[in-house]
Amino acid sequence: MGSSSPYVCSPEEKIRERIIILKRYYPYLDFSWGDIDRLRLYKEVFANSITAANSPLLEKLKLGKQVDLKELASIMSDSQLRKVVEISPYKEIENFRGNCYTVKAGGTLELKSSWGEVKEAVREVVKAHGRKGYALLKVLAESEFASIDEIAGKVSEILGEKFYPARLLSELYTRWDLVWHSKNFNYWGWMMPLEIRPAVIEALSELERSPIPKLSTKDAEQELNEVKRMEEEFKSYLNSLVKERLDEAVNFNFGKTFSPQFLIDYLQDLFGPAIYFDHLLTITQQYSLADSDIITGSNNKAGSIGFNLALFGEPGTGKTFASKDMILGNESSGVPPHGLPGLNRYCGGMTPAKFIAIGEAYENRKLNFIVTEFNDWFKYRGMVEPMKLAMERGTIRYETKSYSIGPYKFSSFFSVNYNTKVEEVGYEVTVSDPNFNAIEDRMLCRLHRLTKEKYSELSKSQMRLMLGALQSKMRMVAPRLRDHLTLIYAIQTKNPMVRGIFNEKKILLTDEMISLIERASELVLESLRGKTVPFSMRLEKRAIQLASAMSMMNYFSTSSDAIPIDKTAAKMAIKFFVEEAWIRSKESFPIEEVLKKFL
Template sequence: MAYDKIVERVILLRRFLPQLEQLTGWEFRARVYKGVLGLDYDWPKSIEELARMVDDSQLAEVFKLSPYRSYYSFRGHYYTVRGGELYLEDSWSEVKKAVWEAFRLNGIKVYALLKALMELGEAPFAAVAARASEILGSKFNPAHLLAQLRDRWEIVWESGAGRERSWTIPEEIRPVVEDFIKTVESKPIPRLSTRQAEDEFVRVLEMESEYNSYLGELLRERLDETIEFGRGFSVQGLVEYLVDLFGREIYFDELLTLAQQYSLTDTPVVTESGHRSMTTGFNLALFGEPGTGKTFATKDFIVGNESLGVLAHGLPGLNRYCGGMTPAMFIAIGEAYAGRRFNFIVTEFNDWFKHRGMVEPLKLALEGGVIAYETKTYRVGPYRFSSFFSVNYNTRVFERGYQVTVSDPNFNAIEDRMLCRLHRLTKEKYRELAESQKRLMLGVTTEKMARMAPRIRDHLTLVHAIQTGHPATRDFSPKRIILRESDLAAVTSAREAMLEAMGEFKVLPFSMRLERRAVQLASSLTLASYFNSDSEELAIDPDALRLAVRFYVEEAWIRAGERFDVKEVLRRLNLA
């Protein structure tokens, strides 16, 4: 039977007023039906009929007759019994919090134990232990954990005495536990090599739960509003919003980080003939001098920063901030993300290369390759890494060009696998950073974000859910991005204009991957226009293409040590 308010009333009545179903309970039934409900005839023939008949105020009066009201508790979606009193309020959020706290502290054993109890209904300890061990894949004595779940979190009950004791999950909270189990089982549970990975897997599931909760609320309460917003939203609208917040000198950093959030859909990019050229997903790096707003763009703007009054614009639950994490720790916990697509925010990427031997595994991670790592004391993997990175690292920036402060000579292999953006603190940028900081302190930026940030975040989340095939959005069909020859012609024109401007360069300081990143950027930005049409195919947005070609030219100019006239090239391409 589907769980609804009537079902919950039935559970509550059976627990607190069992006399209503007892053969000897005529006198008690008369007190309820005649004394409280005023029924001389046509008494309800069952608890179910009574549950449908009464309203909440009548139920509260009936409940007062319960001799068990001070002995039992009840934590339902519609009703709560606490301290012998009936409250018309929800307790499932409290139960959900308790389940996840137990899971965070005890790991996968909580899942195995709760799944066993859900399957068994009510069972003696030996049966529960046997089934939990079978689910876990190893022998497991759940006595201590059962006691914790009973005494600390009130998720399970124990009844009976001596050898007759049995364990069960209260009926009214079973839907919460069932949702938890579905979350754990929504994707294959990976085999984990280290305790760090086991602990991280708990965090992975918590983050996925956060995403699912946010999406569920959006679909229930804001779906039409989000689609309507999306019909009027576009790349140009996003640019105007960001320019209004930060100014024309620095808005592009936040544009890149939001584009990367859209790119996490890993949407297929196909030619008009149907050939799959690539997917949107890319790794992002902002590099340059300290204090130029890199961390703000990659972290604060995406996940929010309450102390600065900055609202989150990025995907809920899918951005893993890696502050203070070592690369060895990343490799260990990365196993918990196998088969999943998250974004790892690393604001001190330089520090990861103070450890020897990190370039090769990180290069594999950036390529979505198979990672295996072994030391004298432990072994990790092999596992395939399918998530992405958004990183910051510091460099020495000169009047022309820059010098990477990472000592590893192979670091350029890492840079080559990311979409990179240089931060140089010019006078113009300094003025805009100072003005942006002033607006933040005065609350001006926060007020503007309050109007737009939630809408952009909802739009981003809905697009992501549809494009990744989330079960809750099965009524929507994912879209493909169409790459036309004219789109590539724009990139080709930029390439030829730069090569001509470079003159006598004997060795090009950038690779073909830079052109690929430009196409991925244009494709990702196009997803901002997702609801502009009902077509299942998205042509690359002209504004997105212009922004991506401009990025390509400026990044090639930086890689070339700024040894050609970038303004002239942009002017020739009508991008100045």
């Protein structure tokens, strides 16, 4: 069995494991009572390392008082931790198998990972006991402490049949050392050691992904290889990020100073005030792919941040550059990628039938499909309904005379471009299907109109790009932005590489944001000349999703687990709401009069 892990330990993970070791080898250290010789610990481990900063903490230890374990773990060195284990009265009976540290019963602390052997043990259990072994490990990994009856009930629910866990629990305990049998207050039960839970969960996740699903078409089977390649790309990028650049992604060098305003300033510096907004939308959509919850002040779920994005208008207005080149990068132009690695599937040249066939390979995955010629997908009859289901992330079934696809549940998103005929007032969709408005209604849409101002800025930015004037600025920011984005996505989707190091967060829908949307809606309705409303209530939802996704940029500068909607993000969302309502109403109200009351 392997004994090393491909992942590295962050400072946060080291502290987490040190706390567990301190509790295990001196179990009453953070209590005001207990049979423990704190004075010995002070004399033999810490007496020679007193500084002005740690003196109050060590004085408590010297006087036999309870201490804060996180504080103690933060000031100690690996050599001091090794000494803690060596003098512990529990040294002969306890062990520890973490990702940063390993201690065998009766031995000394080693700076190596045991997660490789833990994951191998999980694979052996599942190989030997199949679904029963998998279900039991899953329940134990998700339970702090449980009686045998509680375990039996939860496993039986997963399996759909009665399960008696005693024999397999005993095997997990004696053969694989994956569980403990202990007493919690007044009753006996079972628990999985804290330090191995992330490794067990990761191993189970890998086993969930490894079986090749039964797919309907050869296209889907071939696409599964592309899916695995993309997943490996993301995994490799995240691994190098955690190993080499974690501190910068999180702290003041970038993470704690990055914000919606930072991104706006960066994009305006590159492209100017007329066209930066399109790039702001495409990058913000990348933050939305984690699909995190939006909650109210009373902790009720108000929605989620994930949205589909459409840039539409006349050809040659920069739509493809904003949605494809900026996200995926363009090596020939020297444009570095700003989007998530391995999570954007470019669909150039793909037919809608091909998409529906390969979509099955992406079931239960959250990615983004970039379609730069979306018009072409609607040259085929009957495409609106399956595409509508895909954008609602619903269950897709598609049948022809010769084959049947699905049913499967689509859980990813779209970033699309399509051409329209832009008129002096409003625009005309060039898609012949009369039901196409149902597709537009399910996306956050942005019209590209080639005004004189926009033409001038496009011309200047293209010339600067051709001369290499923009690339140096992009190379300074894009890699750090990408790290920031990748780390947040990994945390929010509970990736095993960062699980236990960071806690996922939600977006707080503030009263201020609600008031802004209500006021904007009222002003737009008051300004409309006709009696009918030319847009749906989904437009308000899209604005809230945009503000919420943009607020994720404040992730590491917000100490709370609920990130309030950023004021700048709220203004950008109102700008989108008013402009989109203006377009949908064929520009039938004075937009500047409405916008100046907010921006």
